[in-house]
Amino acid sequence: MAESDKASKVTIPEEVGKKQLAEGMASSTTIEKGIPSRAAAAMVAAGILLSRIAGLIRDRVFAHFFGNSDVADAFRAALRIPNFLQNLFGEGVLSASLIPVYARLRAEGKDEEASQVAEAIFVLLALTTAVLVAVGMIATPWLIDAIAPGFHGGRRELTIQLVRILFPGVGLLVLCAWCLGILNSHRKFFLSYASPVIWNLAIIGAFYVRGTHGESYRLAGIVAWGAVVGSVLQFAVQLPVVLRFLRPPTLRWQASRHVRTVVRNFFPVFVARGVAQISAYVDQLLASFLPIGAVAALSYAQTIYMLPVSLFGMSVSAAELPAMSSELGSTEEIAHALRDRLARGLEQISYFVVPSAVAFLLLGNVVVATIYLSGAFGAGDVIYVWGTLAGSAVGLLASTSGRLYSSTFYALRDTRTPLKFACIRVVLTLGLGYALALPLPPRLGLERRWGVVGLTISAGIAAWIEFLLLRRSMRKRIGRVPLSSTRLLKLYAAAILGSVAAILLYQFGLRHVAFFTRPVIRGVLELGTYGLLYLVFSYWLGISTVGSALRTLQRGRR
Numbered sequence: 038m039a040e041s042d043k044a045s046k047v048t049i050p051e052e053v054g055k056k057q058l059a060e061g062m063a064s065s066t067t068i069e070k071g072i073p074s075r076a077a078a079a080m081v082a083a084g085i086l087l088s089r090i091a092g093l094i095r096d097r098v099f100a101h102f103f104g105n106s107d108v109a110d111a112f113r114a115a116l117r118i119p120n121f122l123q124n125l126f127g128e129g130v131l132s133a134s135l136i137p138v139y140a141r142l143r144a145e146g147k148d149e150e151a152s153q154v155a156e157a158i159f160v161l162l163a164l165t166t167a168v169l170v171a172v173g174m175i176a177t178p179w180l181i182d183a184i185a186p187g188f189h190g191g192r193r194e195l196t197i198q199l200v201r202i203l204f205p206g207v208g209l210l211v212l213c214a215w216c217l218g219i220l221n222s223h224r225k226f227f228l229s230y231a232s233p234v235i236w237n238l239a240i241i242g243a244f245y246v247r248g249t250h251g252e253s254y255r256l257a258g259i260v261a262w263g264a265v266v267g268s269v270l271q272f273a274v275q276l277p278v279v280l281r282f283l284r285p286p287t288l289r290w291q292a293s294r295h296v297r298t299v300v301r302n303f304f305p306v307f308v309a310r311g312v313a314q315i316s317a318y319v320d321q322l323l324a325s326f327l328p329i330g331a332v333a334a335l336s337y338a339q340t341i342y343m344l345p346v347s348l349f350g351m352s353v354s355a356a357e358l359p360a361m362s363s364e365l366g367s368t369e370e371i372a373h374a375l376r377d378r379l380a381r382g383l384e385q386i387s388y389f390v391v392p393s394a395v396a397f398l399l400l401g402n403v404v405v406a407t408i409y410l411s412g413a414f415g416a417g418d419v420i421y422v423w424g425t426l427a428g429s430a431v432g433l434l435a436s437t438s439g440r441l442y443s444s445t446f447y448a449l450r451d452t453r454t455p456l457k458f459a460c461i462r463v464v465l466t467l468g469l470g471y472a473l474a475l476p477l478p479p480r481l482g483l484e485r486r487w488g489v490v491g492l493t494i495s496a497g498i499a500a501w502i503e504f505l506l507l508r509r510s511m512r513k514r515i516g517r518v519p520l521s522s523t524r525l526l527k528l529y530a531a532a533i534l535g536s537v538a539a540i541l542l543y544q545f546g547l548r549h550v551a552f553f554t555r556p557v558i559r560g561v562l563e564l565g566t567y568g569l570l571y572l573v574f575s576y577w578l579g580i581s582t583v584g585s586a587l588r589t590l591q592r593g594r595r
Contacts, residue, residue, distance in 0.1 A: 084230025432497025
């Protein structure tokens, strides 16, 4: 449905436009002097794609050795607990607070002052992280009780051991977020987003140090140490490049007004991101009360789920945030520009996310088998993770689109609205998750382990409610954003037609040839056919070709 964007609908306070004009919000100057934002988006997407592919390979190796066992549950839970620290202090929060100040100082020719700010933030971040890591290692038993209260006996003890190994490595990953902020300010996008490949490779290598012999509990400890080594390498590969931009590096603390600005900007986004992260931990907490394998299955599904979220939701939002922040002019002009960017960004996201959601639902068994079916991960595990992944499809479009709306609020320097709606999402996730995960499977005559599907469905419902709240609030700020429900229906039609056709072509053709029944071969053929047919059907329905979609995805500020 096409919605009006008349100026009379705009309710942005006039001081917003004046403030943008006075301060050159966020990184407007870097867009003018740096590489084009379409190239930036391409490099971000390329780096994320490489790191996600490496992550999928890592998870395939993990599934081969651990399957859906109690060791898999323990390791997944252990990795999540210290990762909470990384997610809170990670790239999204630190970039939103550091990059605008650092980049503006550089644009004004104050390189030495910019370096002093970056160094002061590094010292502050390193000290804070060191304290939190130490406290986390000491408090690990209590953290386990808070995050995975359903763990008992050997599974709980192993989780405690792994958390204490992993915590220092995650502290280094937090410092990698500081490197990302500096590199992105200097328009060096690829290295910062591709560096997690090294972390994944270190973990994969650890499996094969003792992967062919020895019991699984000991192997889990070796892999945890591999993750720590990977954290060291990921930080080390970025640090020399960063130091070249901070010459001469002194690493001294100097509490200037710019440092105070970074810290002041940090906390609202920190709280908002923390609340959003709680939603994922609510799912894990509830999953810990389900039978063995539920936590691991949820984690396997989330790894796949995060691929389109990262590639299409995060990359579009990351590319649009500085461009939205740089819009200057009158209230009406700013509102018109934001409506246009938001509408185009939503179209970009939906073009790629809709077929991803349909694939999770109808071709999820093929997706899961292609990545994980090996060794200890059997055919029954494929069906279990497929069900969990299918539940994730419910909220995929809402989650990715909601990220872009949140970025628009940040461009308007409004961090409270996304925080408020994120809190509502967490409450809904907890309530709906309990209702759909714990009591319903037995009532429906299903095994208790299938409650994990209820967790992903409930998270999807909560994501849609958050998205609708963000959309309604944004309409009050900038007016109605043009959206087309007809276009969205056509995308779903193209995806469903493509998936059904791909399934039929395989079932009545290639499945009778033994070579094509191998999981990886089948995945490449069936999923590749699905992707090609989606492009054909979407073009036939008058939506877009892949070329124009990719050009739109990479399009920056005109």
